[in-house]
Amino acid sequence: MCLWDISDGRCIENTKSDKVHSDMLSFHMRSAKALRLICNGYYDEVVVIDPLNLEIVFTLVARVESDWISACCVIAPTNRDEDVVIAITNSGTVKLWTIPNPEQKGNKIGEDESKQIRCLNAQTLRCCPDNLRTVLIVCSKYWQIYDASDFTLLCSESNRRGERWTGGDFLSVDKVIVWSNEGRGYLYKLPTK
Structure with a gap:
């Protein structure tokens, strides 16, 4: 992963990961009051990265039905203080994580709910x-x-x-x-x- 300065095209920061990301989205997390990258791909968890230093802040892990995460999104419900990540695995298991407020660096968070769909x-x-x-x-x-x-x-x-x-x-x-x-x-x- 590389962080680029768009004004001069210079690489500011880079890191190598053992995880192959297939999707990455940015989201302003309420728990950190900061922008985060929500990454998923050819691995069985969702990785949340700080885009300014490319460090993994925390990881969302499966408690049951572990499989590659094929797609995910983040929502900010108005009736809650925490953000929620919803993801689906390649085999069709929907998973839901509530992000604690405040987030703890290096923390592994297990899903709150899991349901198999077709x-x-x-x-x-x-x-x-x-x-x-x-x-x-x-x-x-x-x-x-x-x-x-x-x-x-x-x-x-x-x-x-x-x-x-x-x-x-x-x-x-x-x-x-x-x-x-x-x-x-x-x-x-x-x-x-």
């Missing part, structure tokens, strides 16, 4: 910013909307013939966009119930 090799997991109870999960053959409170399936749509879904996101509380390997984006209006 969703293999997810590529994208997104919570709707306007309704944190609505979660979009995109796999190559289908995309699904879940209720985050108990992960019951609310709706699902299969891929088009000859195409694979490669990602998606919420546009509003009732609209999602999902894109395919053919370079096409599809806009869906979600059911009202």
